[in-house]
Amino acid sequence: MTNRVVIVGSVAKDSIETPFGRVANTVGGSCVYSSIAASFFAPAAVIGVVGEDFPKAFLKKMSARGIDVKGIKIAEGKTFFWRGKYSSDLNTAETLETQLNVFGNFSPEIPAEYLPEKYLFLANIDPELQIKVLEKMKTSGKCRFAAGDTMNFWIGGKKKKLEKLFSHLEALLINEAEIRQFTGEHNIIKAVKRILALGVKVVVVKKGEYGAACFMKNRMFFLPAYPLRNAVDPTGAGDSFAGAFMGFLAGNGETNWDNIKKAAVYGAVVSSFTVSGFGVSRLMTLTKKELAKRYADFVNLIRI
Amino acid sequence: MTNRVVIVGSVAKDSIETPFGRVANTVGGSCVYSSIAASFFAPAAVIGVVGEDFPKAFLKKMSARGIDVKGIKIAEGKTFFWRGKYSSDLNTAETLETQLNVFGNFSPEIPAEYLPEKYLFLANIDPELQIKVLEKMKTSGKCRFAAGDTMNFWIGGKKKKLEKLFSHLEALLINEAEIRQFTGEHNIIKAVKRILALGVKVVVVKKGEYGAACFMKNRMFFLPAYPLRNAVDPTGAGDSFAGAFMGFLAGNGETNWDNIKKAAVYGAVVSSFTVSGFGVSRLMTLTKKELAKRYADFVNLIRI
Numbered sequence: 001m002t003n004r005v006v007i008v009g010s011v012a013k014d015s016i017e018t019p020f021g022r023v024a025n026t027v028g029g030s031c032v033y034s035s036i037a038a039s040f041f042a043p044a045a046v047i048g049v050v051g052e053d054f055p056k057a058f059l060k061k062m063s064a065r066g067i068d069v070k071g072i073k074i075a076e077g078k079t080f081f082w083r084g085k086y087s088s089d090l091n092t093a094e095t096l097e098t099q100l101n102v103f104g105n106f107s108p109e110i111p112a113e114y115l116p117e118k119y120l121f122l123a124n125i126d127p128e129l130q131i132k133v134l135e136k137m138k139t140s141g142k143c144r145f146a147a148g149d150t151m152n153f154w155i156g157g158k159k160k161k162l163e164k165l166f167s168h169l170e171a172l173l174i175n176e177a178e179i180r181q182f183t184g185e186h187n188i189i190k191a192v193k194r195i196l197a198l199g200v201k202v203v204v205v206k207k208g209e210y211g212a213a214c215f216m217k218n219r220m221f222f223l224p225a226y227p228l229r230n231a232v233d234p235t236g237a238g239d240s241f242a243g244a245f246m247g248f249l250a251g252n253g254e255t256n257w258d259n260i261k262k263a264a265v266y267g268a269v270v271s272s273f274t275v276s277g278f279g280v281s282r283l284m285t286l287t288k289k290e291l292a293k294r295y296a297d298f299v300n301l302i303r304i
Numbered sequence: 305m306t307n308r309v310v311i312v313g314s315v316a317k318d319s320i321e322t323p324f325g326r327v328a329n330t331v332g333g334s335c336v337y338s339s340i341a342a343s344f345f346a347p348a349a350v351i352g353v354v355g356e357d358f359p360k361a362f363l364k365k366m367s368a369r370g371i372d373v374k375g376i377k378i379a380e381g382k383t384f385f386w387r388g389k390y391s392s393d394l395n396t397a398e399t400l401e402t403q404l405n406v407f408g409n410f411s412p413e414i415p416a417e418y419l420p421e422k423y424l425f426l427a428n429i430d431p432e433l434q435i436k437v438l439e440k441m442k443t444s445g446k447c448r449f450a451a452g453d454t455m456n457f458w459i460g461g462k463k464k465k466l467e468k469l470f471s472h473l474e475a476l477l478i479n480e481a482e483i484r485q486f487t488g489e490h491n492i493i494k495a496v497k498r499i500l501a502l503g504v505k506v507v508v509v510k511k512g513e514y515g516a517a518c519f520m521k522n523r524m525f526f527l528p529a530y531p532l533r534n535a536v537d538p539t540g541a542g543d544s545f546a547g548a549f550m551g552f553l554a555g556n557g558e559t560n561w562d563n564i565k566k567a568a569v570y571g572a573v574v575s576s577f578t579v580s581g582f583g584v585s586r587l588m589t590l591t592k593k594e595l596a597k598r599y600a601d602f603v604n605l606i607r608i
Contacts, residue, residue, distance in 0.1 A: 089490055189533040210514040222528035222605055229493040261608045301526055302606050304565045
């Protein structure tokens with residue numbers, strides 16, 4: 001039986017402006033990017049909430065990719081909305097508007113059919129909700145590999161909750177600025193050591209255009225971002241990385257160090273496609289053949 | 305017969321302050337860092353100028369490492385002096401004082417014994433002097449692999465001269481901010497393409513703590529910096545990278561793509577030692593055994 005990846009996170013409508021163009025009210029959110037990215041490797045099963053304005057046709061497209069959308073609740077009101085603008089080097093996003101809408105009262109409900117799944121990705125949401133889902137999936141369910149993400153907002157406001165969460169995660173995916181913020185340690189090796197000491201088995205530090213690094217106790221793997229000449233919109237890059245990472249592990253079924261490294265390379269490969277289109281547009285046209293070709297190119301890029 | 309690397313560049317006295325300590329009037333300069341780094345792989349032969357205050361004992365130490373110091377002129381006056389301070393993340397240096405001293409009238413003279421050498425590294429000096437040395441080494445001599453470095457100051461003031469220089473170089477080593485400044489192109493792939501169009505065969509883009517990338521036409525290799533927990537002083541990191549890069553190529557004798565990639569890894573490895581001590585201190589105690597061990601660790605760090 002094929003493992004599925006259970007994913008909880010945001011489902012959103014985004015209005016994005018970058019130096020290369022703009023798009024309004026496009027489908028986004030961490031749950032969307034990560035589940036589509038995962039779907040190239042394994043079926044996904046998602047948990048989230050949308051408003052009545054969310055395009056039903058998009059949920060059908062997700063289903064057609066093997067994503068179980070039973071866990072997406074359609075609530076009265078409007079979908080979570082984010083509007084932002086990127087700097088000329090695409091490295092930083094300025095949030096111009098956030099409307100929580102139905103996401104403001106989000107309380108994840110896990111469909112019973114999801115409980116037997118072994119792989120769980122807790123995308124960036126309130127750590128209290130992440131802990132709630134994790135506990136249910138681990139105690140009532142059969143989860144054995146849970147990964148999580150977070151953001152500066154929660155590190156600032158709910159650090160104790162995050163410490164608790166991390167102590168129960170198998171893997172943490174976190175960006176470079178955030179791990180520095182969380183640990184108060186500029187040096188990445190020292191920062192990662194502190195996170196590992198909390199109980200996480202695998203730490204993946206995401207560095208945007210500079211790639212990523214994977215760590216386990218006494219093990220390190222550094223990888224670049226795939227170099228692109230046509231990056232246009234970084235929205236969802238980190239979520240795509242995480243989704244492909246988890247999808248590969250679930251599809252493969254073994255979470256040893258060699259697979260962690262390959263999963264990270266697939267994460268970099270899939271996110272390189274994400275950023276070469278606005279919103280999820282490029283992800284939605286990506287083929288397995290293109291993905292395999294770029295994986296081979298990537299391996300060549302780092303081989304000596 | 306073993307190839308030597310001829311190196312022209314600055315010989316200096318540096319006073320350095322970083323968050324991890326300070327050192328005053330220590331020996332430095334691009335010619336010093338790069339020739340010591342090269343000496344682990346091949347003999348070096350240096351061209352530079354020092355004042356009467358420069359410690360003769362240090363020149364003897366260089367000689368003892370197989371560095372031919374015949375080309376170091378001892379001029380009346382004081383040695384080039386630089387005083388600088390690094391930011392808390394070690395990423396940027398603020399120059400507090402520069403005294404050109406004897407370096408202000410530096411006109412490189414190439415000892416006749418250097419002319420038969422095939423490998424030349426033009427460290428960062430006035431591009432007009434770089435061109436002068438390059439022409440002599442290529443027309444009167446037997447140079448067949450010349451590499452160069454530069455800095456923002458010359459890109460701002462002598463861009464045309466640099467274009468001429470680059471058109472005659474086999475390899476350019478340049479940092480990320482500088483290649484963006486030179487080409488006016490933020491995207492590194494596009495920026496490199498413009499440099500390759502000038503005639504350079506190999507471009508190495510140095511990205512500090514984020515590593516480096518090597519390019520030839522239709523070829524790319526990305527490598528991280530070796531992750532350290534004890535970086536204390538980045539002075540000379542780029543020069544050490546370049547010196548080890550050139551030393552490895554000269555020592556090996558073949559400049560094919562596989563060797564370019566290995567040379568870059570040795571560059572990253574040697575510079576990782578440089579930054580873990582103040583000035584040249586760690587480079588001077590580095591052993592070939594330590595170097596071989598870290599090369600193996602580095603290969604493991606990027607292997608999937």
